[in-house]
Amino acid sequence: MGRSPCCDKVGLKKGPWTPEEDQKLLAYIEQHGRGSWRSLPAKAGLQRCGKSCRLRWTNYLRPDIKRGKFSLQEEQTIIQLHALLGNRWSAIATHLPKRTDNEIKNYWNTHLRKRLAKMGIDPITHKPKNDALLSTNDAQSKNAANLSHMAQWESARLEAEARLVRESKIRSHSIQHQQPNPPGFALESPTSTLTVSENAHPIITRIGVSPMPMIELVGTTSGSCETAGIVKEEGDQEWKELGSSNNLADYKEGLGSSLS
């Protein structure tokens, strides 16, 4: 794996961006799109490395960024997702579409982590720091167990989603050329559309306990990552259980208490 020489190159500027630099970067991207970050600085007339340009764009200049104070709902979402995902800021950011991973990371480190610590909650494990309390408190114990189950589920979801995206890329290429109306169907999610082939039984789990934004566990029985579990397919009114996880009932039952 090669390492990009980046800003070590002589003559490249570092440090805070000036309004003129921002303007140049914005103007270039508006006109030409993102393209290759490597070649962008020279084309845009910037004395910056591509990495610096990318960071400036994704964390500050992008037009779809919401800036300013985090709402209570956003805070709760971050805490809940951090309990599920740990320090996977980019994954957390996908559930807060207008916030950047850097902003969420900063907010966690400067506000939320300290607040949890003050409340006597370990910001890493999201468990009460006092283990004695835990052992005498069934609800807390159950909640911690549920979070652990949820973490496993979310990991499985991420794997499945990555795989499906890869598959759908390959499939969409062949579909474009061979099948105007392909069998199978598309799954719409807040962040992406996934195409599932007809021979793959879909597993779509939507966890949407207010104010938690909707999270979907998506998998297929045809893949290596069989995330069978609670299923609610398009049009269904009721949750259905698939698979054999012993923890499903606890997990499902715990959703209300741990997420609401």
Added chain:
DNA sequence: AATCGGCTCAACCGCTATTGT
């Protein structure tokens, strides 16, 4: 008014993952 210390957040650094040749 000056100084100090804590806080915030934009930006950088070093690394891994992915993609291309």
Added chain:
DNA sequence: GACAATAGCGGTTGAGCCGAT
């Protein structure tokens, strides 16, 4: 398959701000 180039991620840093003294 090996290697290089590039993109992206998470941890860390440091300049600037602000309140306390």
